[in-house]
Amino acid sequence: MTASPTPFAVTGSAVRAAEEPLLAAGQGAALMRCAAWGLAQHVLRVLRGRGPVAGATVAALVGTGNNGGDALWALALLRRRGVAAVAVPIARDEHGAPRWHAEGWAALRAAGGTAADVVPARADVVVDGMLGTGFRGEFAVPDAARGLPAGAAVVACDVPSGVDADTGEVRGGGVRAEVTVTFGALKTGLLLGDGADLAGDVRLVDIGLGPHLPSAPPERLRVMDGPTAARLHPAPAADGHKYTRGVVGVVAGSARYPGAAVLSTSGALEAGAGMAHHAGPATTRAAVVTAHPEALVSAEGPAPERTDAWVVGPGLDTEDDARERFIRVRDAVLANPRAALVVDASALTLVTAEDLAALRDAGARVVLTPHAGEWARLTERIPVPGADGAGHAPDELARLRAWSAAHGAAVLLKGPRTLVVAPDGEAWLMGEGGPELGVGGTGDVLSGVLGAVLAADAARRARAAEEEGATCGAGEVEHVPTLASLAAAAAWLHARAGADQARAGRMTAGTLPAAVGGTVARMWWGEARGTRAD
Numbered sequence: 001m002t003a004s005p006t007p008f009a010v011t012g013s014a015v016r017a018a019e020e021p022l023l024a025a026g027q028g029a030a031l032m033r034c035a036a037w038g039l040a041q042h043v044l045r046v047l048r049g050r051g052p053v054a055g056a057t058v059a060a061l062v063g064t065g066n067n068g069g070d071a072l073w074a075l076a077l078l079r080r081r082g083v084a085a086v087a088v089p090i091a092r093d094e095h096g097a098p099r100w101h102a103e104g105w106a107a108l109r110a111a112g113g114t115a116a117d118v119v120p121a122r123a124d125v126v127v128d129g130m131l132g133t134g135f136r137g138e139f140a141v142p143d144a145a146r147g148l149p150a151g152a153a154v155v156a157c158d159v160p161s162g163v164d165a166d167t168g169e170v171r172g173g174g175v176r177a178e179v180t181v182t183f184g185a186l187k188t189g190l191l192l193g194d195g196a197d198l199a200g201d202v203r204l205v206d207i208g209l210g211p212h213l214p215s216a217p218p219e220r221l222r223v224m225d226g227p228t229a230a231r232l233h234p235a236p237a238a239d240g241h242k243y244t245r246g247v248v249g250v251v252a253g254s255a256r257y258p259g260a261a262v263l264s265t266s267g268a269l270e271a272g273a274g275m276a277h278h279a280g281p282a283t284t285r286a287a288v289v290t291a292h293p294e295a296l297v298s299a300e301g302p303a304p305e306r307t308d309a310w311v312v313g314p315g316l317d318t319e320d321d322a323r324e325r326f327i328r329v330r331d332a333v334l335a336n337p338r339a340a341l342v343v344d345a346s347a348l349t350l351v352t353a354e355d356l357a358a359l360r361d362a363g364a365r366v367v368l369t370p371h372a373g374e375w376a377r378l379t380e381r382i383p384v385p386g387a388d389g390a391g392h393a394p395d396e397l398a399r400l401r402a403w404s405a406a407h408g409a410a411v412l413l414k415g416p417r418t419l420v421v422a423p424d425g426e427a428w429l430m431g432e433g434g435p436e437l438g439v440g441g442t443g444d445v446l447s448g449v450l451g452a453v454l455a456a457d458a459a460r461r462a463r464a465a466e467e468e469g470a471t472c473g474a475g476e477v478e479h480v481p482t483l484a485s486l487a488a489a490a491a492w493l494h495a496r497a498g499a500d501q502a503r504a505g506r507m508t509a510g511t512l513p514a515a516v517g518g519t520v521a522r523m524w525w526g527e528a529r530g531t532r533a534d
């Protein structure tokens, strides 16, 4: 069985670059027909969802470039299916003639389509063909695109007009679409920022650009999904035991915030860690063993050489011994850099640029897990090189990549669209997750899930290295998962568990670890064994 490829997005600029050799080879018109055909198919799908196709009205707002050309050709195809097709130009020349794609208009006219100054009130679908990847500067929404018929569905051609296809930034005005039909490749601007809000459901039309698209990880934004997460966090080997499944050290919680220790440890155990060992004061140790008799607890934590991943940060008390606890973990990782390190919550205020440099020099695999506020504070203390400090930036992905590259640590930026970025530019977006995770404590659970996924990987690597040693390197070299992909897989499991438990009528972080357990069990052993009584 071949695994389906992981979905990915590239910038609009990369798509334009991919088109260049084809345009130079005279294939521009063929590409446009292909895009228009795909667009027309998706408009037909929307129409069929509303009633009969013949007799329906589709209007298109048509700009001056090829985006408008796609829309005109699509209207011509729709006209041939019995649709009333109306093109509305958004720019005219000094003689009042529409400025738009001449061949596209000729094709539409030949098919029996018409032009109008405004979108007819009876329109069932409005195609936004004003601007695509050629958008520069700011978009002033033309009058014709204001006050569209309330009952009409807006289908964006390639990109909602006003959205930067590279970054998702909306400059000036923007058009909100129900569906965006995009050509050649998913564009990052449709998955990030305001662009993702305006794009609605994104549908990809293959126009044969595949071999011309950039293939290096730093040029792609990959989208984590279930099959990919399952490959990255596989079921334990039949001959596995607690050490081969991975040992997670959880340095979390304090007398002030004891619950964080429980949530983080629960996340690690439910995500399949072979063993979770909590290090903390007496209060949190008692709380953890009460919730999880299987957990180990101590004041100092597991031995560095026996630990596959460390989680540090949730619920540490920065007015007490938080820095000392962080330093102990840092030094444990420096002593055994084979172990991964998850830096979360309070630890994000404790970690320094020097700590990160030392960890990077030691070759440690470090993931920091801020939410937006923590990310702003972190980048204020430890800046993004060449950037103007903290705060919202339109190209969040570029900032994350720059920071990660400069400091040698991966960043998992939590939010409605969680992103993971690694120092080499590899980037992942979560294809799961909704508002159900927006309650206190879910981040603590995620830190533990991350610990378990990274620990399992570290344990597998250690085992593979031992076996390779035993066979003098004759063993098969397997694909080694990257840090960013593993972190994204953990975030996917967490998000899926959140959605699963919301469906089951549960909403708190306290019940989330059990949902993680159910999600992982289903992934590993199928529906029957992944159903829990609780």
Ligand SMILES: NC(=O)C1=CN([C@@H]2O[C@H](COP(=O)(O)OP(=O)(O)OC[C@H]3O[C@@H](n4cnc5c(N)ncnc54)[C@H](O)[C@@H]3O)[C@@H](O)[C@H]2O)[C@H](O)CC1
Pocket (backbone or CB within 6 Å): 019, 023, 027, 028, 029, 031, 032, 035, 063, 064, 065, 066, 067, 068, 070, 130, 131, 132, 133, 134, 135, 136, 137, 138, 139, 140, 157, 158, 159, 183
């Ligand atoms: N190139 C191809 O063969 C294919 C392209 N496809 C489609 O084409 C667009 C990109 O087309 P392009 O002509 O390069 O750009 P646009 O149509 O997006 O816009 C260019 C047009 O608009 C003007 N413009 C730019 N910015 C603004 C602004 N802020 N306000 C007003 N006007 C603006 C600019 O001067 C040009 O006149 C791509 O998205 C696809 O839809 C197909 O995919 C097939 C192959």
Ligand SMILES: [K+]
Pocket (backbone or CB within 6 Å): 067, 128, 129, 130, 131, 132, 156, 157, 158, 159, 160, 161
């Ligand atoms: K458009």
